[in-house]
Amino acid sequence: MANPVDNFDWDLITDKKGMGGSYSQKEREQLEKMYENTLTQVEEKKVVQGVVVGITDRDVIVNIGFKSDGLIPLSEFRDQDVQLKVGDEVEVFVEDQEDKNGQLILSRKKAKIVKAWDMIQEALDKDLVIDGFVKRRTKGGLIVDIFSIEAFLPGSQIDVKPIRDFDIFVGKKMEVKVVKINNTNDNVVVSHKVLIEKDLEKQKAEILNNLEKGQVLEGVIKNMTNFGVFIDLGGVDGLLHITDISWGRINHPEEVLKLDQKVNVVVLDFDEEKKRISLGMKQLTAHPWDSLPADITVGSKVKGKIVNVADYGAFLEILPGIEGLIHVSEMSWSQHLRNPQDFLKVGDELEAVTLTLDRDERKMSLGIKQLTEDPWTKSDVLTKYGVGTKHTGLVRNLTNFGLFLELEEGIDGLVHVSDLSWTKKIKHPSEFVKVNEKLDVVVLELDAENRKLALGHKQLEENPWNTFEDIFTIGSIHKGTIISKNDKGAVVELQYGIEGFCATKNLVKLDGKLAEVGENLEFRVTEFSKDDRKITLTHSRLNESGEDKKDSSNKKPKQKSVKDVNKEVEKSTLGDIEALSNLKDQMNKGK
Numbered sequence: 001m002a003n004p005v006d007n008f009d010w011d012l013i014t015d016k017k018g019m020g021g022s023y024s025q026k027e028r029e030q031l032e033k034m035y036e037n038t039l040t041q042v043e044e045k046k047v048v049q050g051v052v053v054g055i056t057d058r059d060v061i062v063n064i065g066f067k068s069d070g071l072i073p074l075s076e077f078r079d080q081d082v083q084l085k086v087g088d089e090v091e092v093f094v095e096d097q098e099d100k101n102g103q104l105i106l107s108r109k110k111a112k113i114v115k116a117w118d119m120i121q122e123a124l125d126k127d128l129v130i131d132g133f134v135k136r137r138t139k140g141g142l143i144v145d146i147f148s149i150e151a152f153l154p155g156s157q158i159d160v161k162p163i164r165d166f167d168i169f170v171g172k173k174m175e176v177k178v179v180k181i182n183n184t185n186d187n188v189v190v191s192h193k194v195l196i197e198k199d200l201e202k203q204k205a206e207i208l209n210n211l212e213k214g215q216v217l218e219g220v221i222k223n224m225t226n227f228g229v230f231i232d233l234g235g236v237d238g239l240l241h242i243t244d245i246s247w248g249r250i251n252h253p254e255e256v257l258k259l260d261q262k263v264n265v266v267v268l269d270f271d272e273e274k275k276r277i278s279l280g281m282k283q284l285t286a287h288p289w290d291s292l293p294a295d296i297t298v299g300s301k302v303k304g305k306i307v308n309v310a311d312y313g314a315f316l317e318i319l320p321g322i323e324g325l326i327h328v329s330e331m332s333w334s335q336h337l338r339n340p341q342d343f344l345k346v347g348d349e350l351e352a353v354t355l356t357l358d359r360d361e362r363k364m365s366l367g368i369k370q371l372t373e374d375p376w377t378k379s380d381v382l383t384k385y386g387v388g389t390k391h392t393g394l395v396r397n398l399t400n401f402g403l404f405l406e407l408e409e410g411i412d413g414l415v416h417v418s419d420l421s422w423t424k425k426i427k428h429p430s431e432f433v434k435v436n437e438k439l440d441v442v443v444l445e446l447d448a449e450n451r452k453l454a455l456g457h458k459q460l461e462e463n464p465w466n467t468f469e470d471i472f473t474i475g476s477i478h479k480g481t482i483i484s485k486n487d488k489g490a491v492v493e494l495q496y497g498i499e500g501f502c503a504t505k506n507l508v509k510l511d512g513k514l515a516e517v518g519e520n521l522e523f524r525v526t527e528f529s530k531d532d533r534k535i536t537l538t539h540s541r542l543n544e545s546g547e548d549k550k551d552s553s554n555k556k557p558k559q560k561s562v563k564d565v566n567k568e569v570e571k572s573t574l575g576d577i578e579a580l581s582n583l584k585d586q587m588n589k590g591k
Helices: 025-037 108-126 193-210 465-471 546-554 556-568 577-590
Strands: 047-055 059-063 070-073 089-096 104-107 129-138 141-146 149-154 173-182 187-191 216-225 228-232 237-241 262-271 276-280 301-309 313-319 322-327 349-358 363-367 390-398 402-408 411-416 438-447 452-456 477-485 489-493 499-503 520-529 534-538
Touching (some): 070 089, 070 104, 089 108, 104 108, 129 149, 141 187, 149 173, 173 193, 301 322, 402 438, 411 438, 499 520
Parallel strands (some): 237 276, 499 534
Antiparallel strands (some): 047 059, 047 089, 089 104, 129 173, 173 187, 216 228, 216 262, 301 313, 438 452, 477 489, 477 520, 489 499, 520 534
């Protein structure tokens, strides 16, 4: 913009005495300097100082030393505590030096905003504490007015302890510090927590310096977890583990404590390097074992509630903080150990017998099987389970060498895998029977002193190998089905479910191919052992000579009678042994 004096015609001015004389060059320069000093160079978009020179119903006239005065709407001054008057100094924002009407445009509102942002920036740079006013609650925190600018106060920055109700701060003043400015979005983040933390640092240092084991402190519960609670001790946190809350067993701290509750705790341990404090609450009261009634001794019956079940047993709480272990072996007279959960569950109320008691070590073992009579001490046990007696039991467990059968509660017996079948070669009991199935057995041995029973299943029937000896004679030919094969040979199922073995070299058929699983062929007996219950077979040599064919035709009557018996006999149980006995008698008469 051109200087106002540049186009001024000085020749029109009369002399100093007003008589039309002209100014000298020197006088002109002096006057120009005096005139320039009366005008202010104004920059747009800047905050400047002005003076109120007039007030109308709508506007306030402000002089900022410019060639013209500026107008500001009166409404922009309504926030003032005192009434505006002529002569008051005000800060204004220069929006436009000259609008289309040649008017200087000023704004007090924008001046306040610019000034506020300058003060906010200064507060951040110099780490200043400023006063704020909480206007309202918002998602995740509060909106705070600072210098007429809305700032965000996150919930995590309100206090050092978790705040669950933000509404209590709305409408109240609060000191804060500016922690972040986002100029792009004109966002300001403030914190009240940093002010508290500084005060707490001194408190924290004082507490840590004076901290000692065994010291009793008052604190406030600030957070709860499933493993314990964190307690504010006045600037420093300590952990109260769930096992140190009560002498009795609890599943979660909320069962006995609540947030913001004031509690007394004792310092159990302190790690100076990591600044970790372990606290206890139950230690402030006497141990329940110290008040255990004197009449509770070994052999006493006690009542309580199951508070925990483990793989090895269950814990019975007879008084708050006093528990006894019921080992799984003390739950049943059975020699075979089972899962404790088969007997008990948490919350069960029951009676038990005290087996051991150590008041010094505060340990107790209990039993519940002692509440019933030991079945092995009954007077009729020798008669009831004498050798040769037959029984039906429940399969409780399977092992590689056999199975355990429960005949009654507390009376178990072992059935060896070799005593399951006369004819089947059973590698594992699971091939024959399943857990929780019933099985008929006969007692083979009884050792009452050591609580042992040897049982057998196959002994319920006569040993069929005595009869097989006359049926599967060496050289006799029989039909058989290959049920399995390996590198050495094949297992062949013969009549009555009996099995024989045929080597691979003896599986060659007339067409030169090896017989496969599932094929039904004729086999000749080459070896028979009653004691080892073993039959060796061959198929390859059946047609080596006419003598074999002759033998085959000679054996037909015997094969026919065997087939007749086979129809009457079940493969799994050997069927009616009497049929085999009759067959044997007929053979003896024939001889």
